[in-house]
Each structure stands twice: as C-alpha cells, then as structure tokens.
Amino acid sequence: MSTAAATPLFACSRCFSRHPFEELSPGEQLCKECRGLFPVVKCTYCRSEFQQASKSNTSSICKKCEANVKLYGKPTACEYCNTIAAFIGNKCQRCANSERKYGPAVTCEQCKQRCAFDRHDDSKKNMLQVDGKLLCWLCTQSLKRALARTKQHLSSVDKHKHRGHKLTSSHKEKRKSDMMKSKNSGDSLNESQPSEKKSKLNPLQGELDPNSSDHVVAMTQLKETIASLQKKVQQKEMELLSKDKLITELKAQHHNNTTDLRNEMKNKERMNETKFTLMNTKIQNLLKEVATLSKSAKKNNKNTKSLLNNTENSGSGTDSPSTN
Incomplete structure (x- = not known):
C-alpha cells in the first residue's frame, strides 16, 4: 500500500476536492486553490481568521460579528482578552464559553494577561500548551502561525539542498568545481544555520513586527x-x-432651614416668657384678692357673732318674771 493511499484525505469545504488535513486551512478547511482566490484576513473584532467571499466585499469583519453588530451594536473590550468582541456584557463569547466550561480564567504565560483557561483533563488541553506553558487562544494562534512559517521556511531550505545535491551528482566532469561550490555552499549553509536556529528558538519573532x-x-x-x-x-x-x-445647594438649604428654626424658637421662647410673666402677675393679684377677701370674711364673722350674743343677752333679760 502506498503512502498516499495510507494518508487519510479530507474534502475542501468549497470545491469538495480531497486533500491531506495539513494542506487545508484552519477554521474554514479550504484547499490551496480556494485559498488563493480571495485573501484570508483576521476579523477586526474576534481576531479569528476567515476568507473573504468576493472581491467586492473587502470587509474585515466576519459574518458572525457582522450579525452581532446588527443585533447588539458596536462591541466593547472583553475584560479578559481585551479583544473588541464583547457584544453582551463585559466578556466576549469565546471567553464566556470557556469560563462556563473550564472555570475562571488564569494568567497566560506568554502575554501575561488573565485570559487563559486551564482545560484540566480535557483531551484538547495539549492544543493550548506549548513546552508545558499554558497559553490563551490569541497567543496559541500566533504561535501556530509562527511555527507554520518556520516549518515552511525549513522545508524550502531542504528542497534547495536536495536540488543542489542532484545537480552536483549529474555533472561528473565538473566534480572538482562542484566540490568547491558545495564547500562554499556548505560554508553558506553553516552561516545560515544560526539564523535557522534563531528562527526555531524564536518562532514568534515575526509576530513582534510593529x-x-x-x-x-x-x-x-x-x-x-x-x-x-x-x-x-x-x-x-x-x-x-x-x-x-x-x-x-443642600448645604445652603440646610443652613437657611436651621436659621429659620432658630429664629422661630427664639420667638416662641419670648412669647412663652411673656405669657409666663403675665400669668405670674395674675396669680399674685389673685392671691392678694383672696387674702383680702379672707380677712374681710373673718371680720364679718366676728361682727355677726357679737351681734348674736348681744341679742340673746337682751332677750333673756326682758322675758324673766319678777319675784315680789
């Protein structure tokens, strides 16, 4: 069985031609020919890659975000990943779904933001871990693109090496000159090896381009x-x-109300003092009248008693018979 027959093939989502999975684009699963028809761009809001459908439509917003903009208006920044994709609340749909499924967010070891999610025992955990580091979705996508560019660069270098080897083996008459050329090319390859090592060590170097x-x-x-x-x-x-x-304004109103209350209280105190003074004067006058009346009543009682006694004495003297 050949290796081509052993390799599983997958259909392109547009032309339905079958290709190895590595040759299809991530996300929309398009082959190289369909990818070449229209450019693949990143959504301004959710930062996911998508292919433009036509040359007239050059929008940099994916269909999902376009529908959300029509429904909910312009989004705000997600409180986790800071992408302008929070249509409902303060979180984008990607972070909200991950939080609901995997728990609260943790710090990404690449961008140092609290926007990564630990998948624990999930089978897809390795997709978000590189060299044991837990990365967020944006850093994972950037790393995948950088690794793909590095892989493509290394494959092109290998092709050039193989082509040079064929050329040197086919020309026996120019063996000496070819050996010199291969030696020179070997020196150039040795010089290019540090740069290749640097590209392997720094796959994200292209992502740092300002x-x-x-x-x-x-x-x-x-x-x-x-x-x-x-x-x-x-x-x-x-x-x-x-x-x-x-x-x-409230302080001024409070001050005015307090002043009015104080003035009112002072006026009432004056009125009460005046009434109290008048009542005391009346009481003193009434007490004096009572004392005067009591004295006159006592005098009248004494006079009445003396008159009664005199009347009784005079009556008893006239009524008694003579004793001759």
Missing part, C-alpha cells in the same frame, strides 16, 4: 479602549461636579 496587522489592530484596540476610558472619566467628572453642586 508594522504587522496584529500590532495595528492591537494599537487600534488600545486607542479605542483609551478613548472609551477617557469618555468614562469625563462622565464621572461631570457626575462629580453635578453632585458637588447638589451638595452645595
């Missing part, structure tokens, strides 16, 4: 985040100013 689309989008996202934060700060400042104004 002019790359990733950095442009990241800078755009940061600018949008800064603008939104500045807008929030301005809103908070306006709220604080309005609250300070309200507090000042």
Whole structure:
C-alpha cells in the first residue's frame, strides 16, 4: 500500500476536492486553490481568521460579528482578552464559553494577561500548551502561525539542498568545481544555520513586527479602549461636579432651614416668657384678692357673732318674771 493511499484525505469545504488535513486551512478547511482566490484576513473584532467571499466585499469583519453588530451594536473590550468582541456584557463569547466550561480564567504565560483557561483533563488541553506553558487562544494562534512559517521556511531550505545535491551528482566532469561550490555552499549553509536556529528558538519573532496587522489592530484596540476610558472619566467628572453642586445647594438649604428654626424658637421662647410673666402677675393679684377677701370674711364673722350674743343677752333679760 502506498503512502498516499495510507494518508487519510479530507474534502475542501468549497470545491469538495480531497486533500491531506495539513494542506487545508484552519477554521474554514479550504484547499490551496480556494485559498488563493480571495485573501484570508483576521476579523477586526474576534481576531479569528476567515476568507473573504468576493472581491467586492473587502470587509474585515466576519459574518458572525457582522450579525452581532446588527443585533447588539458596536462591541466593547472583553475584560479578559481585551479583544473588541464583547457584544453582551463585559466578556466576549469565546471567553464566556470557556469560563462556563473550564472555570475562571488564569494568567497566560506568554502575554501575561488573565485570559487563559486551564482545560484540566480535557483531551484538547495539549492544543493550548506549548513546552508545558499554558497559553490563551490569541497567543496559541500566533504561535501556530509562527511555527507554520518556520516549518515552511525549513522545508524550502531542504528542497534547495536536495536540488543542489542532484545537480552536483549529474555533472561528473565538473566534480572538482562542484566540490568547491558545495564547500562554499556548505560554508553558506553553516552561516545560515544560526539564523535557522534563531528562527526555531524564536518562532514568534515575526509576530513582534510593529508594522504587522496584529500590532495595528492591537494599537487600534488600545486607542479605542483609551478613548472609551477617557469618555468614562469625563462622565464621572461631570457626575462629580453635578453632585458637588447638589451638595452645595443642600448645604445652603440646610443652613437657611436651621436659621429659620432658630429664629422661630427664639420667638416662641419670648412669647412663652411673656405669657409666663403675665400669668405670674395674675396669680399674685389673685392671691392678694383672696387674702383680702379672707380677712374681710373673718371680720364679718366676728361682727355677726357679737351681734348674736348681744341679742340673746337682751332677750333673756326682758322675758324673766319678777319675784315680789
């Protein structure tokens, strides 16, 4: 059985021609010919790769995010991965689903953000781990692209080596010159080996290009985040100013109310003092009248008793018979 027959083939999602899995594009599973028709771009919001459907439609937003924009409006930054893809709440759909499935987010060992998710015993755990490091989805995708570019570069170097070996073996008459050339090419290959080793050690070096689309989008996202934060700060400042104004008005109103209450209390105290003085004066006058009346009543009682006694004495003297 040949190796081609032993290798499983998979259908392209557009033309349905069968190819090895490595030759199909990740995500949409397109062959090289279908990929070459229209460019593969990254979504401005969710940062996932997709292929543009036509030359007239050059939108950099995937169909899923376009539908979400129509339904929910422009998204905000995800509180975990900072991608501008949070249509509902403060989290993008990718982080929300991962949090629901794998638990709270942990720190990514590449970008140092709290946007990675430990899959624990999941069979797909190795997809998000490189050299034992736990990476977030964005860093994993960047690493995969860098590794694919490194692999492609190494395969092209191997092809050049094989082609040079065929050329040297076919020309026996120029063996000496070919040996010199191979020696020189060997020196050049030795010189290129450190660069190849550097590319193997630094597969993410291409991702650090400040002019790359990733950095442009990241800078755009940061600018949008800064603008939104500045807008929030301005809103908070306006709220604080309005609250300070309200507090000042309430303090003035409280001061006026307190002054009015104090004046009212003083007026009532004066009125009470005046009434108290008048009542005391009336009481003193009434007491004097009572004392005067009591004295006159006593005098009248004495006079009445003396008159009664005199009347009784005079009556008894006239009524008694004579004793002759």
